[in-house]
Amino acid sequence: MFPSKSDGTRVVITGVGLTAPNGNNLPDFRRSLLAGKSGIQKLNIRYMGEVLAGLCNFDQLKYQKKKELRRGTRAGSIAIYCAQEAIADARLDLACLDKSRIGVYLGITEHGTVETENEVYTIKQFDYDVKYWSHHHNPRVVANNPAGEVTLNMGITGPHYTLGAACAGGNIGLIHGLQMLLLNEVDLALAGGVSESTGSFGIFAGFKSEGALASHPDPQKACRPFDRDRNGVVVSEGGCVFVLERLSDAIKRVAKIYGEVVGYAISSDASDFIFPDRERQVQCMRLALNKAGISPEDIDIISTHGTGTVEGDIVECQAISEVFGAHPRAYINNTKSFIGHAMGAAGALELAGNLPSFEDLLVHPTINLDHLDPRCPLDNLVVNEPKKIDNVNYILNNSFGMLGINSVVIVKRFEE
Amino acid sequence: MTKEQIKNTILEIIAQIIPDEDLSNLKGNIPIREQVELDSMDFLDIIMELRKRYGIEVPESDYVQLATLDGSVAYLEPRMKKL
Numbered sequence: 001m002f003p004s005k006s007d008g009t010r011v012v013i014t015g016v017g018l019t020a021p022n023g024n025n026l027p028d029f030r031r032s033l034l035a036g037k038s039g040i041q042k043l044n045i046r047y048m049g050e051v052l053a054g055l056c057n058f059d060q061l062k063y064q065k066k067k068e069l070r071r072g073t074r075a076g077s078i079a080i081y082c083a084q085e086a087i088a089d090a091r092l093d094l095a096c097l098d099k100s101r102i103g104v105y106l107g108i109t110e111h112g113t114v115e116t117e118n119e120v121y122t123i124k125q126f127d128y129d130v131k132y133w134s135h136h137h138n139p140r141v142v143a144n145n146p147a148g149e150v151t152l153n154m155g156i157t158g159p160h161y162t163l164g165a166a167c168a169g170g171n172i173g174l175i176h177g178l179q180m181l182l183l184n185e186v187d188l189a190l191a192g193g194v195s196e197s198t199g200s201f202g203i204f205a206g207f208k209s210e211g212a213l214a215s216h217p218d219p220q221k222a223c224r225p226f227d228r229d230r231n232g233v234v235v236s237e238g239g240c241v242f243v244l245e246r247l248s249d250a251i252k253r254v255a256k257i258y259g260e261v262v263g264y265a266i267s268s269d270a271s272d273f274i275f276p277d278r279e280r281q282v283q284c285m286r287l288a289l290n291k292a293g294i295s296p297e298d299i300d301i302i303s304t305h306g307t308g309t310v311e312g313d314i315v316e317c318q319a320i321s322e323v324f325g326a327h328p329r330a331y332i333n334n335t336k337s338f339i340g341h342a343m344g345a346a347g348a349l350e351l352a353g354n355l356p357s358f359e360d361l362l363v364h365p366t367i368n369l370d371h372l373d374p375r376c377p378l379d380n381l382v383v384n385e386p387k388k389i390d391n392v393n394y395i396l397n398n399s400f401g402m403l404g405i406n407s408v409v410i411v412k413r414f415e416e
Numbered sequence: 417m418t419k420e421q422i423k424n425t426i427l428e429i430i431a432q433i434i435p436d437e438d439l440s441n442l443k444g445n446i447p448i449r450e451q452v453e454l455d456s457m458d459f460l461d462i463i464m465e466l467r468k469r470y471g472i473e474v475p476e477s478d479y480v481q482l483a484t485l486d487g488s489v490a491y492l493e494p495r496m497k498k499l
Contacts, residue, residue: 065436066435066436067433067434067435067436067453067458070433070435071457126468131467132464132467132468134464135457135460135461135464136457
């Protein structure tokens with residue numbers, strides 16, 4: 001448990017800004033999740049031709065000038081949109097905030113591959129003469145770029161950086177923001193994750209070479225975690241930024257509180273570059289439950305990481321069964337089945353999509369589940385249609401990534 | 417290219433680099449950076465665009481000659497007249 005439960009050491013979510021392949025704000029995203037609306041489409045990319053991807057269609061010019069767009073990166077643009085929307089959603093006025101006390105902490109899976117591929121493609125047209133390599137390359141590819149662009153756009157002078165954490169990045173950005181609030185490093189954290197991965201042919205090609213790139217005649221049915229016929233990952237872009245505040249500050253300004261982050265854990269498998277490790281996932285979930293001071297029976301919704309790869313889904317199901325028992329009380333869902341794998345944004349987006357459950361008591365489903373893989377025997381998996389339940393007090397959000405990084409976040413319905 | 421064509425080409429390149437700026441009242445004899453928001457990275461974009469489009473190399477020591485629109489036309493005219 002956290003050392004103290006005074007209001008100054010409790011951290012709450014008071015704003016959500018997001019862009020997903022099926023929604024550009026939380027209400028729209030939620031509506032899509034409850035309506036079974038996928039955001040996956042066909043995309044033609046360099047060298048690979050047609051692939052399936054999740055693309056976002058937020059208004060880039062809502063918060064940026066054309067010149068900023070030209071100079072910056074897609075990840076930066078996504079981050080700016082989400083951060084600005086989160087501040088607006090939290091009903092905060094930037095002009096009235098001490099901008100030196102705001103921190104920007106964004107999880108990323110990778111950064112710089114898109115921009116580097118573009119430069120190599122450009123100089124190829126000039127017989128690889130490097131004098132055609134852009135002077136914008138370095139500021140675009142530095143790892144802090146997406147968070148840094150947020151500070152430039154919003155005039156934030158507190159700390160900013162990204163957290164490279166593979167596909168666990170979204171959860172880890174959130175966790176880090178919470179930690180910085182508890183350390184009193186900042187008074188407000190803009191924390192979450194972003195992904196521009198659909199701009200990189202290499203990400204698609206890499207998954208294909210691993211035998212883990214999803215394909216399906218119908219793009220919207222391609223991402224099918226736990227289904228017998230799943231065949232891999234659908235790569236997506238997206239972003240989700242939370243406004244995190246200490247409870248005492250949120251109460252003082254009578255903020256809307258989405259939920260309280262009561263538990264979290266990050267751990268490493270130390271076993272393989274790509275294959276997950278059941279035992280470490282078990283430990284990570286238990287550590288988060290322990291930090292929250294609750295038992296598995298207290299969890300109402302488990303938001304799975306499941307990406308639609310054969311091995312990954314099986315291991316996560318085994319881990320959930322070990323922690324929650326063969327017949328868990330909690331309802332289980334998967335958001336990637338709608339939006340694909342939004343990489344660094346995935347953990348944050350998937351948590352955000354579940355937060356409205358505290359109020360509407362609906363659990364959005366896992367879609368595209370026609371034949372449950374017998375190796376993924378999860379009771380209470382919410383399949384294809386939303387499920388109305390009696391109470392939602394705790395949501396547990398799994399997010400795991402390559403090199404064996406595990407992350408779990410537990411959010412509690414807010415009670416004073 | 418005529419001087420007029422060169423001038424229009426430069427304006428078109430600048431418009432692409434700083435798309436939010438209104439260039440319609442740009443004075444030819446006043447430094448461009450005093451009239452519109454154009455920083456050093458934007459200026460390097462102009463140099464890069466000249467290189468990519470026309471193979472023109474502008475050495476750093478000559479950058480000062482491209483400070484104004486008129487100066488840019490005068491500097492580029494001998495290099496672009498055969499294009």
